Amino acid sequence: MxxxxxxxxxxxxxxxxxxxxxxxxxxxxxxxxxxxxxxxxxxxxxxxxxxxxxxxxxxxxxxxxxxxxxxxxxxxxxxxxxxxxxxxxxxxxxxxxxxxxxxxxxxxxxxxxxxxxxxARETVAASRPARPFLVMNPKSGGGKVGRFGLVERAERMGARVVLLDPSAPSDVTALAREAVAEGADLLGVAGGDGTQAQVAAVAAEHDLPFLVICAGTRNHFAMDLGLDRSDPTRCLDALTDGEELRVDLGDVDGRAFVNTVSFGVYADVVQRPEYRDDKAGTALTVMPELLVGDRVRRLDARVDGTSLASQQALLVSNNAYTSPDALHGSGRRPRLDGGELGLVAIRVGSAAQAADLAVRGSQSGALTVGTARRVEVTADTAEIPVAVDGEALRMATPVVCTLRHRALRVRVPRDRPGVALPAPPVDWRRLVDLALGRAGRTAVRWPRTW
Structure with missing residues (x-):
């Protein structure tokens, strides 16, 4: 560029x-x-x-x-x-x-x-691992592990592969720790972002390289790493022809996350057992009790030195998204090593506020967008629902989110699509300066205001 x-x-x-x-x-x-x-x-x-x-x-x-x-x-x-x-x-x-x-x-x-x-993201040359260990979830992404022959390909490259049993919950953290104890020099996951985060935490703890294999449904983490989500076999090339980059790793009360932690409405919805089978139907059924009436859950947050009161939904991310599109999963992060959490908070209590948000967008008082080093979320209950990289959990309040700067070594293939820089917010004053030749070099900035 x-x-x-x-x-x-x-x-x-x-x-x-x-x-x-x-x-x-x-x-x-x-x-x-x-x-x-x-x-x-x-x-x-x-x-x-x-x-x-x-x-x-x-x-x-x-x-x-x-x-x-x-x-x-x-x-x-x-x-x-x-x-x-x-x-x-x-x-x-x-x-x-x-x-x-x-x-x-x-x-x-x-x-x-x-x-x-x-x-350009800073990368360093990486030698071929001697004892790579990979966890693969055969159900992720509608069966991508089997469809792309990932187990067989990884084993031909010298990796030890553990295939998770879809019928029984597996402790992937324990599997990763056991592999480290047996001498694994690389940890990797073919699965969703929630599973990625659990194994990534072990890799970061032992300063081992971590391999992301795009076998989940969305794989937002892989997308922002610049990997090819359409062909997960290309991720395995990192075992023989790879390089490393360091990225940040989020922490929510001692649990790692690679993408987002959600509080409020979305976190409440994903707690429902029926959500996995009928996402839209479940959301429409429970939304009224989450948005209006006596049972509405309000959240307060302490964002560094700033207080946010009575929010309906909060999304804390591992580095900032370029727009509030992160709320519905279509946002992008231009970098993963910025050392700051991203925050999107929303409070809409009436049709008038919904209309104001639609017209004014990020300038509406219903929406707060910012960055922080530390976010502490509280409520009037002893524990609250939390969605960590899409996984439904409950955590004791207050819930604290922080970031471990450049804590994770990620092994990526040399030949990969890369990260397309998202479109920046339009600043007409800067644009006029550029048009008139008054800007020697116009820097792209992602404004984060409270």
């Missing part, structure tokens, strides 16, 4: 100028159509967004007729906006505005991404 010098810098400036021109185009369209529906397009769009968000809130937070009304409103509001555009002849104005603004945002993010400093 080039900086502002050379061809890369010239392209970044060109993209910045195109973004500014597209934004000016939006303003010009509005100015030219003020008397012919331009403002009506904006007002109708905002009203549709507000009503749709309110409908979603009523659908999630209530049952019976209120839920039915909410679902109807969530569908009808945007549909009504489209009908209004069509019958009042505003569709062309709306389409031009949408296209101009979409082009402005796309060019702006591409410009800032290219103008940001390239940052």
């Amino acid at each position: 080039a900086g502002s010098g050379g061809d890369g810098g010239a392209l970044a400036r060109l993209l910045a100028r195109l973004a500014v021109l597209a934004a000016i185009g939006c303003l010009a369209v509005l100015a030219l159509t003020v008397g012919r529906g331009g403002l009506e397009v904006i007002a109708a769009g905002l009203l549709g967004l507000v009503l749709g968000a309110a409908g979603v809130w009523w659908f999630l937070a209530y049952r019976g007729l209120v839920r039915l009304f909410g679902a109807s409103l969530a569908i009808a509001a945007p549909a009504a906006v489209l009908v209004l555009y069509a019958f009042d002849g505003l569709w062309l104005t709306a389409l031009v505005l949408i296209l101009c603004w979409a082009a402005a945002l796309a060019c702006a993010r591409a410009a800032l991404r290219r103008a940001g400093p390239a940052r």
Whole structure:
């Protein structure tokens, strides 16, 4: 990724100028159509967004007729906006505005991404392990272990493989400790992120390299390490042609985590036995009692020196995600060695607050995004549900989350897709500076504000 010098810098400036021109185009369209529906397009769009968000809130937070009304409103509001555009002849104005603004945002993010400093992850050469030990879960990812022949391939490379029994719970931490005692010089896991974290903790404790094999359903940790999640056999190449990088390891009351620790609504939902078989149905069934009424659980947190009160949901992550998309699993972490926890907290208690969140996004008072060295979560009960890398647990309050900086040695193959830098937040002042050539090198920063 080039900086502002050379061809890369010239392209970044060109993209910045195109973004500014597209934004000016939006303003010009509005100015030219003020008397012919331009403002009506904006007002109708905002009203549709507000009503749709309110409908979603009523659908999630209530049952019976209120839920039915909410679902109807969530569908009808945007549909009504489209009908209004069509019958009042505003569709062309709306389409031009949408296209101009979409082009402005796309060019702006591409410009800032290219103008940001390239940052290669620090890796060191790694010798071939003599006694690698791997734990594999045959059920993970719908049976990826068997489908890709991971056991046979790993054993041909000299690894000792333990296949977990799907019918009986296994103590993978004990298996890893036993392997270390018998002389294992590398630990690895083919399974979900929860299993990865348990074995990673043992590897970090003994300063042994840890191998991630993408055999889980999502494998967010592998994604942010830059591994190929579509072909887990490529992860095994690290045994013969690998290199190492050091990453942070999260800690929640003595238990390691590689991705996230969730408190509040999501943690409550995953505690239900029926959740694994019917995620959506379980969530819709229990959401009303978790969002409104006397049984709502409120959480307080101490984030370094700052207090957060009465939150409905908290997500603490091993390094910060680039956006609150982490709440529903689509966020990305540009780095795993930053030495700070990420935090996303949400408090929505009414349709009005849901609408405010939909319109204002991260600027809404319902959402808090930040980073911290230490997060302490408390509640008015002796213990609370906690989801650690998706695993349902209960922990005594207060629950403390910290980070062990660069504690984990991760063995990765030399040939891997790598990590694509996520699109940065759009900062128009910085973008204008870049477009006018006033920025020698525009740094990509991920703002974290309380």
